[in-house]
Amino acid sequence: xxxxxxxxxxxxxxxxxxxxxxxxxxxxxEADTIIGYVTYxxxxxxxxxxxxVVKKSMTEExxxxxxxxxxxxxxxxxxxxxSGDAGVYGMAGPxxxxxxxxxWTPGFDIEVEIVPGASALNTCxxxxxxPLTHDFCAISLSDLLTPWPVIARRLDAVAASDFVVALYNxxxxxxxxxxxxxxxxxxxxxxxxxxxxxxxxxxRPKQRIEMTTLEAMCEADIGMLSTVLIGNSATFIRDGLMVxxxxxxxxxxxxxxxxxxxxxxxxxxxxxxxxxRDTIRASGHSAAQIAAQYQLPVDYIxxxxxxxxxxxx
Amino acid sequence: xxxxxxxxxxxxxxxxxxxxxxxxxxxxxEADTIIGYVTYxxxxxxxxxxxxVVKKSMTEExxxxxxxxxxxxxxxxxxxxxSGDAGVYGMAGPxxxxxxxxxWTPGFDIEVEIVPGASALNTCxxxxxxPLTHDFCAISLSDLLTPWPVIARRLDAVAASDFVVALYNxxxxxxxxxxxxxxxxxxxxxxxxxxxxxxxxxxRPKQRIEMTTLEAMCEADIGMLSTVLIGNSATFIRDGLMVxxxxxxxxxxxxxxxxxxxxxxxxxxxxxxxxxRDTIRASGHSAAQIAAQYQLPVDYIxxxxxxxxxxxx
Numbered sequence: 001x002x003x004x005x006x007x008x009x010x011x012x013x014x015x016x017x018x019x020x021x022x023x024x025x026x027x028x029x030e031a032d033t034i035i036g037y038v039t040y041x042x043x044x045x046x047x048x049x050x051x052x053v054v055k056k057s058m059t060e061e062x063x064x065x066x067x068x069x070x071x072x073x074x075x076x077x078x079x080x081x082x083s084g085d086a087g088v089y090g091m092a093g094p095x096x097x098x099x100x101x102x103x104w105t106p107g108f109d110i111e112v113e114i115v116p117g118a119s120a121l122n123t124c125x126x127x128x129x130x131p132l133t134h135d136f137c138a139i140s141l142s143d144l145l146t147p148w149p150v151i152a153r154r155l156d157a158v159a160a161s162d163f164v165v166a167l168y169n170x171x172x173x174x175x176x177x178x179x180x181x182x183x184x185x186x187x188x189x190x191x192x193x194x195x196x197x198x199x200x201x202x203x204r205p206k207q208r209i210e211m212t213t214l215e216a217m218c219e220a221d222i223g224m225l226s227t228v229l230i231g232n233s234a235t236f237i238r239d240g241l242m243v244x245x246x247x248x249x250x251x252x253x254x255x256x257x258x259x260x261x262x263x264x265x266x267x268x269x270x271x272x273x274x275x276x277r278d279t280i281r282a283s284g285h286s287a288a289q290i291a292a293q294y295q296l297p298v299d300y301i302x303x304x305x306x307x308x309x310x311x312x313x
Numbered sequence: 314x315x316x317x318x319x320x321x322x323x324x325x326x327x328x329x330x331x332x333x334x335x336x337x338x339x340x341x342x343e344a345d346t347i348i349g350y351v352t353y354x355x356x357x358x359x360x361x362x363x364x365x366v367v368k369k370s371m372t373e374e375x376x377x378x379x380x381x382x383x384x385x386x387x388x389x390x391x392x393x394x395x396s397g398d399a400g401v402y403g404m405a406g407p408x409x410x411x412x413x414x415x416x417w418t419p420g421f422d423i424e425v426e427i428v429p430g431a432s433a434l435n436t437c438x439x440x441x442x443x444p445l446t447h448d449f450c451a452i453s454l455s456d457l458l459t460p461w462p463v464i465a466r467r468l469d470a471v472a473a474s475d476f477v478v479a480l481y482n483x484x485x486x487x488x489x490x491x492x493x494x495x496x497x498x499x500x501x502x503x504x505x506x507x508x509x510x511x512x513x514x515x516x517r518p519k520q521r522i523e524m525t526t527l528e529a530m531c532e533a534d535i536g537m538l539s540t541v542l543i544g545n546s547a548t549f550i551r552d553g554l555m556v557x558x559x560x561x562x563x564x565x566x567x568x569x570x571x572x573x574x575x576x577x578x579x580x581x582x583x584x585x586x587x588x589x590r591d592t593i594r595a596s597g598h599s600a601a602q603i604a605a606q607y608q609l610p611v612d613y614i615x616x617x618x619x620x621x622x623x624x625x626x
Binding site: 102 | 375403415474551559612
């Protein structure tokens with residue numbers, strides 16, 4: 001009887017060994033077989049001497065998962081290497097899909113471990129300043145597996161609601177127009193001078209950072225290894241750093257940490273949920289007027305207005 | 314003359330030493346002074362023996378940054394500890410705000426280094442399966458620094474456009490209704506049985522994972538140390554694992570990796586940007602009809618239809 005095998009989905013972070021977690025190193029050390037996209041294998045070359053290495057090209061993600069399962073069922077420990085985080089546009093999803101298709105059940109078959117890592121949005125943000133201090137989202141511009149109208153609708157929604165946005169897979173040799181369309185959709189809501197950072201090969205020898213604007217971003221050098229960070233309406237660039245304020249200035253005096261008049265440390269803002277509910281109730285405006293003012297659905301405003309004090313503790 | 318000091322903003326990941334990066338460990342080792350929220354300090358207790366430790370409570374983030382700057386200007390190396398990633402709702406933003414306020418200029422004053430780490434959305438995702446395989450966003454439900462209508466508008470936008478959503482700061486002793494409001498907004502667009510995972514204290518001794526649904530999520534145990542992951546329309550739970558398909562099944566046969574009829578490996582989907590543009594052009598429908606069908610702005614559809622073939626390479 002063979003020992004049960006294991007698949008380890010290892011996120012190696014940006015690609016420099018310093019930014020790999022201890023568990024990622026251990027998982028690679030523990031593995032008999034290493035499977036991954038050839039670029040990522042190269043990034044961990046010093047850790048994999050003497051191991052079986054299966055290199056696969058970019059579009060063979062399902063093949064990688066199928067191969068990993070076959071080896072693991074032979075009793076091998078297999079490390080599937082992803083750059084960044086294995087769960088973010090990485091191998092975790094396709095692997096579980098392949099496992100379920102093959103009748104895998106946790107606890108009665110090979111083991112699966114996901115080793116989290118810093119994703120491109122974390123590492124690119126660390127290099128450019130503090131762009132992700134407020135709500136953000138990640139959108140892949142690749143239409144290889146997602147219909148364009150789905151992507152366009154997401155771009156439109158988050159552009160309108162002032163998220164900081166990280167664009168993954170912004171452009172490739174064949175896909176050059178998706179970033180142009182993204183710019184077009186963002187410019188409907190955001191100022192042309194909205195800060196944009198383009199980070200290529202973060203923490204790798206060919207790292208390149210370009211600070212630009214929404215208006216000019218399509219003129220920048222953007223490729224397969226780039227992440228594009230688009231700021232929200234409060235994001236600024238100063239001394240080459242891109243920073244999104246968290247909102248402290250609304251409540252605290254940044255010079256000495258004192259609380260501003262009308263606000264309490266550790267409490268919701270006066271415009272927080274409870275305060276806002278009181279304000280719209282006292283306004284005397286109709287639900288439709290309030291909905292238009294705050295760009296929220298009318299039936300949501302009606303529900304908030306209809307709440308009794310007892311519900312809204 | 315003193316040596317110039319340094320502030321290192323260190324993301325320690327979920328809190329278990331195994332999931333800390335090598336650079337995070339080194340930065341803590343290098344530091345003379347460690348500043349952080351008391352819970353995070355406790356997580357790295359074994360690394361900080363013999364160092365000056367400044368513990369601060371949760372609401373004193375500006376104080377922490379002000380204190381770090383003062384020490385660094387005395388020539389000290391200061392590590393500001395954040396759980397997760399220092400850039401994601403972490404200390405990076407407030408620190409740069411304090412630095413700029415104090416007249417700091419990079420290259421002519423103390424040095425600043427941000428050490429990226431896996432954020433709660435990465436680590437929680439790794440524990441529950443593969444929920445972030447497709448576009449996702451992070452929204453903080455805390456209205457301590459953000460007005461509620463801004464938060465509500467973001468929840469509404471991403472619920473409507475089918476993002477997987479990670480809710481940070483979902484609930485606290487005083488803030489109990491924000492999660493109820495989030496559920497209300499999501500139920501306007503998503504099925505009541507949409508999978509939701511609630512992860513508390515990921516990778517820490519008190520780790521707790523609860524799989525539930527959008528309908529039932531407010532009955533779950535949610536607190537200050539919880540992250541709430543809400544699936545998109547394709548997310549499923551199977552054998553206790555939460556998985557968002559990447560879209561492979563649209564294009565490939567998951568059992569053997571073969572490409573489906575009408576699609577090409579490594580190429581945009583037939584419903585990708587170019588294919589979709591051809592389809593809407595050939596439809597004979599008006600821009601208004603197409604906009605309604607795809608829930609996109611009319612003027613965006615008009616711009617796409619107006620593109621010449623030369624522009625749309």
